[in-house]
Amino acid sequence: MEITLNWKGKMSFEGQSETGFTQKMDSDESVGGENGAARPMEFIALGLAGCTAMDVISILQKKKQPVLDFQVKVHAARAEEHPKVFTQAVIEYLVTGKDVDEASLLRAIELSAEKYCPAQAMLSKAFPMQLVYKIFDNDGKVLMKEGKYVQK
Numbered sequence: 001m002e003i004t005l006n007w008k009g010k011m012s013f014e015g016q017s018e019t020g021f022t023q024k025m026d027s028d029e030s031v032g033g034e035n036g037a038a039r040p041m042e043f044i045a046l047g048l049a050g051c052t053a054m055d056v057i058s059i060l061q062k063k064k065q066p067v068l069d070f071q072v073k074v075h076a077a078r079a080e081e082h083p084k085v086f087t088q089a090v091i092e093y094l095v096t097g098k099d100v101d102e103a104s105l106l107r108a109i110e111l112s113a114e115k116y117c118p119a120q121a122m123l124s125k126a127f128p129m130q131l132v133y134k135i136f137d138n139d140g141k142v143l144m145k146e147g148k149y150v151q152k
Helices: 040-062 102-116 118-123
Strands: 002-009 012-017 020-024 067-078 086-097 130-138 143-147
Touching: 020 040, 040 067, 040 102, 040 118, 067 143, 086 118, 086 143, 102 118, 102 130, 102 143
Parallel strands: 086 130
Antiparallel strands: 002 012, 012 020, 067 086, 130 143
16 A cells, blocks of 8 residues: 655645545644644544444445444544553444344444454554444434444
């Protein structure tokens, strides 16, 4: 993988991936930035969420699960002192649909965590992660099931 990061002044940068897409990064005004874009650590958490989300939704679609809405949230705690690394995280999978099978969701989470998601495999070596899920009915208002996946 090849990434290029170009300085745009102050603490603003623009990165380009080998696929040609660009992303902006910035920092808070208190450290010289303009608060104009996401922070580097936010991109790490976004990458983790995106990696596992793509795995899980792909597996649920292959299992023909009636998913109407899907969201992954990463709740990451950071150290108070520099380098302010992530110290733990909770990955929360929120699935909405009529009669979504809990066992299918658990299997999708398991496959992502144990086999497919390189971001999760790498970052789980650096800090503990808890994987939790909630299944909601069609309108997303009634919680049908919830639980957690315990990594092997």
